[in-house]
Amino acid sequence: MSLKDKNKVKAIGVVSGGLDSMLAATLIKGQGVEVYLLNFIMPWQKQVSKSVINLAANLEAKLILYQLDDIYIELIKNPKYGYGSAFNPCIDCNMFMFKAARKYLKEIEADFVFTGEVLAQRPMSQMRDKLALISKECDLEGRLLRPLSALLLEPTIPENEGLIDRSQLMNISGRSRKEQIKLAQKLGITDYPQPAGGCLLTDKVFGERTKDLLSNKYNGFKDMISLQWGRHFRINENFKAILGRKESENNLLVENADPNDYIICIENDRGPTLILKGETPNEEIFKICGGLIKHFSKSKTLDSVRVQYFKASFPKELFYFNAISLGEDYIDSMNVCSS
Numbered sequence: 001m002s003l004k005d006k007n008k009v010k011a012i013g014v015v016s017g018g019l020d021s022m023l024a025a026t027l028i029k030g031q032g033v034e035v036y037l038l039n040f041i042m043p044w045q046k047q048v049s050k051s052v053i054n055l056a057a058n059l060e061a062k063l064i065l066y067q068l069d070d071i072y073i074e075l076i077k078n079p080k081y082g083y084g085s086a087f088n089p090c091i092d093c094n095m096f097m098f099k100a101a102r103k104y105l106k107e108i109e110a111d112f113v114f115t116g117e118v119l120a121q122r123p124m125s126q127m128r129d130k131l132a133l134i135s136k137e138c139d140l141e142g143r144l145l146r147p148l149s150a151l152l153l154e155p156t157i158p159e160n161e162g163l164i165d166r167s168q169l170m171n172i173s174g175r176s177r178k179e180q181i182k183l184a185q186k187l188g189i190t191d192y193p194q195p196a197g198g199c200l201l202t203d204k205v206f207g208e209r210t211k212d213l214l215s216n217k218y219n220g221f222k223d224m225i226s227l228q229w230g231r232h233f234r235i236n237e238n239f240k241a242i243l244g245r246k247e248s249e250n251n252l253l254v255e256n257a258d259p260n261d262y263i264i265c266i267e268n269d270r271g272p273t274l275i276l277k278g279e280t281p282n283e284e285i286f287k288i289c290g291g292l293i294k295h296f297s298k299s300k301t302l303d304s305v306r307v308q309y310f311k312a313s314f315p316k317e318l319f320y321f322n323a324i325s326l327g328e329d330y331i332d333s334m335n336v337c338s339s
């Protein structure tokens with residue numbers, strides 16, 4: 001028998017907006033639980049994802065948004081439990097998120113936390129021992145429910161107390177999404193993101209760029225956003241250049257430039273736009289940027305090319321200079337995991 005009036009059961013779901021978290025939240029809501037959704041906005045994300053907003057609306061759940069900032073960046077730099085196959089510190093990252101959820105659990109007086117984690121889906125953080133370790137370290141032992149794999153795990157307190165009907169939970173494990181897709185059909189969930197849109201830290205190229213950024217001078221967590229686009233060149237520890245590879249990337253780089261960045265392009269040309277990151281660049285740095293733009297433009301073979309630049313915060317104040325070629329080896333030596 002329930003120790004608590006079932007109408008008053010509250011739970012916090014840590015959700016990414018992916019299919020697994022949608023399923024977990026729908027299963028818990030389906031048991032009459034008042035659901036709060038906690039979503040973490042990654043440092044490189046500009047806004048909350050649409051799928052999270054839709055999920056909250058569909059489930060009539062309150063949405064708590066948590067911006068991961070420089071504190072999270074410190075965690076990425078030096079994770080206690082190391083990295084996965086790329087630059088993804090999944091165990092530390094989960095612990096960070098679930099500790100935050102623990103704080104909300106107290107504030108909201110919720111009964112438990114749940115996630116869309118699936119046993120053995122991720123080798124680093126979702127093996128049985130790691131799931132147990134994470135629950136323990138976050139002071140959520142018995143209060144962290146994984147509805148998609150619950151039947152393969154020890155019953156949690158809300159199951160033992162009858163707040164949640166264990167028989168309606170799932171026994172999914174492993175990397176295949178077959179069972180999840182079947183469950184989605186059963187629950188009437190048709191609109192969900194593909195797995196490719198997951199965490200960028202699991203992407204090797206993005207991971208290398210993150211590593212480079214964090215080992216040099218940077219301007220806070222918002223610098224991570226531009227790691228997603230373009231070609232990246234490390235000029236020295238204080239300066240970095242990013243060039244768009246197509247018009248859409250040029251536009252995104254400009255839209256997301258820091259007010260202190262410089263924006264450089266060929267005068268009257270639709271070639272690459274370069275974003276220079278770093279404080280008070282001198283003539284030599286601009287010369288290198290000019291050479292990079294020339295190299296990746298249609299004017300590569302010309303003797304020199306006229307280049308214009310401005311500071312992002314003063315777009316009306318234009319400066320010009322003639323850019324000359326840089327050696328291929330020099331360009332290669334600055335390349336940070338660019339294609």
Ligand code: SF4
Pocket residue numbers: 088089090091093094125199200201202
């Ligand atoms: S995949 Fe990314 S968001 Fe997910 S636990 Fe790993 S580092 Fe964190």
